[in-house]
Amino acid sequence: MPESNRVWRLRKRPVGAIGDDVLSFAPEPIPEPAVGQFLFRLNYLSLDPTNRIWMSDMDQYMPPVALGDAMRGVVCGTVVKSNHADFAPGDVVSGLGVWADYQIGAPGMLNKLGPFGNVSVADAFGLFAVVGPTAYFGLLDLGVPKAGETVVVSAAAGAVGSIVGQIAKIKGCRAVGLAGSAAKCQWLVNDLGFDAAINYKTEDVASALKRACPKGVDIYFDNVGGDILDACLKQMNLQGRIPTCGLISQYNAKDIVPGPINYPMILMQRLKVQGFIVLDYANRYPEAIAALAGWLQQGKLKFRMDMYEGLENAVITLRKLYTGENTGKLMIHVA
Amino acid sequence: MPESNRVWRLRKRPVGAIGDDVLSFAPEPIPEPAVGQFLFRLNYLSLDPTNRIWMSDMDQYMPPVALGDAMRGVVCGTVVKSNHADFAPGDVVSGLGVWADYQIGAPGMLNKLGPFGNVSVADAFGLFAVVGPTAYFGLLDLGVPKAGETVVVSAAAGAVGSIVGQIAKIKGCRAVGLAGSAAKCQWLVNDLGFDAAINYKTEDVASALKRACPKGVDIYFDNVGGDILDACLKQMNLQGRIPTCGLISQYNAKDIVPGPINYPMILMQRLKVQGFIVLDYANRYPEAIAALAGWLQQGKLKFRMDMYEGLENAVITLRKLYTGENTGKLMIHVA
Numbered sequence: 001m002p003e004s005n006r007v008w009r010l011r012k013r014p015v016g017a018i019g020d021d022v023l024s025f026a027p028e029p030i031p032e033p034a035v036g037q038f039l040f041r042l043n044y045l046s047l048d049p050t051n052r053i054w055m056s057d058m059d060q061y062m063p064p065v066a067l068g069d070a071m072r073g074v075v076c077g078t079v080v081k082s083n084h085a086d087f088a089p090g091d092v093v094s095g096l097g098v099w100a101d102y103q104i105g106a107p108g109m110l111n112k113l114g115p116f117g118n119v120s121v122a123d124a125f126g127l128f129a130v131v132g133p134t135a136y137f138g139l140l141d142l143g144v145p146k147a148g149e150t151v152v153v154s155a156a157a158g159a160v161g162s163i164v165g166q167i168a169k170i171k172g173c174r175a176v177g178l179a180g181s182a183a184k185c186q187w188l189v190n191d192l193g194f195d196a197a198i199n200y201k202t203e204d205v206a207s208a209l210k211r212a213c214p215k216g217v218d219i220y221f222d223n224v225g226g227d228i229l230d231a232c233l234k235q236m237n238l239q240g241r242i243p244t245c246g247l248i249s250q251y252n253a254k255d256i257v258p259g260p261i262n263y264p265m266i267l268m269q270r271l272k273v274q275g276f277i278v279l280d281y282a283n284r285y286p287e288a289i290a291a292l293a294g295w296l297q298q299g300k301l302k303f304r305m306d307m308y309e310g311l312e313n314a315v316i317t318l319r320k321l322y323t324g325e326n327t328g329k330l331m332i333h334v335a
Numbered sequence: 336m337p338e339s340n341r342v343w344r345l346r347k348r349p350v351g352a353i354g355d356d357v358l359s360f361a362p363e364p365i366p367e368p369a370v371g372q373f374l375f376r377l378n379y380l381s382l383d384p385t386n387r388i389w390m391s392d393m394d395q396y397m398p399p400v401a402l403g404d405a406m407r408g409v410v411c412g413t414v415v416k417s418n419h420a421d422f423a424p425g426d427v428v429s430g431l432g433v434w435a436d437y438q439i440g441a442p443g444m445l446n447k448l449g450p451f452g453n454v455s456v457a458d459a460f461g462l463f464a465v466v467g468p469t470a471y472f473g474l475l476d477l478g479v480p481k482a483g484e485t486v487v488v489s490a491a492a493g494a495v496g497s498i499v500g501q502i503a504k505i506k507g508c509r510a511v512g513l514a515g516s517a518a519k520c521q522w523l524v525n526d527l528g529f530d531a532a533i534n535y536k537t538e539d540v541a542s543a544l545k546r547a548c549p550k551g552v553d554i555y556f557d558n559v560g561g562d563i564l565d566a567c568l569k570q571m572n573l574q575g576r577i578p579t580c581g582l583i584s585q586y587n588a589k590d591i592v593p594g595p596i597n598y599p600m601i602l603m604q605r606l607k608v609q610g611f612i613v614l615d616y617a618n619r620y621p622e623a624i625a626a627l628a629g630w631l632q633q634g635k636l637k638f639r640m641d642m643y644e645g646l647e648n649a650v651i652t653l654r655k656l657y658t659g660e661n662t663g664k665l666m667i668h669v670a
Contacts, residue, residue, distance in 0.1 A: 260598060264582050275605045277602075
């Protein structure tokens, strides 16, 4: 076991994009687990849009990270020392932790991960810890897709979006994705089996949506908010559903972000707009994981990792999420 | 039977408030019912916020009234001539009709009304035809109130709002209403049993909501949209519900109306915002009417009519809705 640890700590609230002075990265002692705790070493750090929310003091779904605290993250690691009866050295765990090489496993925040047959730890963590259940419950529980319906998803080449579109196809729906480059759009259609993809950076989204969704939109799985939400609101069919998973277009905003102008469509088309956080479904994760693992083994679901090396690169890598540079699940391999 | 009829027809789409030149009112022949039709005489004309939507060509939930057509309305009348086996002269009918003394009953658009014991035709029409079922299904089906929760309703001194608050009380909730005058607020609290009322014209709505809802807001029944929606979004509890019944604050708008700035609260608080139109519940009206009639007879529900005389006064009376001059159900007595 090494003698030193490295910890990212939140130093100030970001204004706009995450600046270099928002977090510090410095050596610290390795903490000692008390009775009922365990110590684990970080193997993979998941980078997620919500990281930017936790850094800020905007209204949010759990307390923001306090200034001076270690940065919160979705983590995967290996237990190295345990004073907890349920965890032993060598156990692979995943859940909510911090951006640090070594850290204490907080009771209830981490669970053992797998093993899942021939699925690697990285894939199991990337797909099963947050992304897969988010896509699964958001689309199926809130969206309630019926075969033949049209499902549109934004940030479709992102981790959650790419899974949403594939589950839509599995359920017999037409899947249409919005993404920010021609390469991403080709990947969605050619590799993942989306019926159509729209490059929102080069196409007129409103008219492209009309072409791609000749029968209108029954479910819009919203990862981004903003102008794309407004364009989708305009195309929604009667009794359409908008599971609201993220609003990444506005997390970096410095000024007040306008609300959707087409909000009245909620009334006129009797839409259901529903926000959700996957943590609310924690007790139903096994259901989602079983389904996702089955589709993966049957070759019906593809999962793409966008993996970078080194905890020291966490911030520069995280920024890719907000500029749309990643394709698939953004992650850091630490050890 | 008289020889003449009077008909309001839509001449142009309103821009802003409903101008004098938007509709015409002129004598016309009394129509003759064909086989399978009946002719009825208008007794009461319901004036509803949605009338302004139907006049416009904004995105809406059914086709707008075509230019030149008789203005659509929720009507109550008495059959005077029938070529339809199910309707006989003297039958009282209510449903969708037009602003005219005499008109043809369109199959499927009108149903027989009552009789309902000692409830007058006017009250039965006012409460059971649209208002009561709207409040009933919007609050109970979409809001799903639990005893002890806090229900906020806007346009609370209006027809639907006043019923929503009373049903909330019947269900054991805290009921808080927003209305536009001290007299209306007093009526809500002193006569209808609301726990609190907020005068949105004189009070700071955000801080008044905090005072009136110390445990936050579980259900916001939205009749108005706009700034009040934004203020309520900010106070919503986790898993809160926003049945969206109307957006009257923006029906008269000449320019594009901004969307709600606090839209991200839908995500952060995992809210469910759901639009509805009571017509979608047509097959469940009997359930609502039975419950409403029961509460009325038990003295648990009060219903207030704001009745005016004369079909010729339809437009000047309708305008009261958008300036907030009415209290209770706005209606015209015709014959």
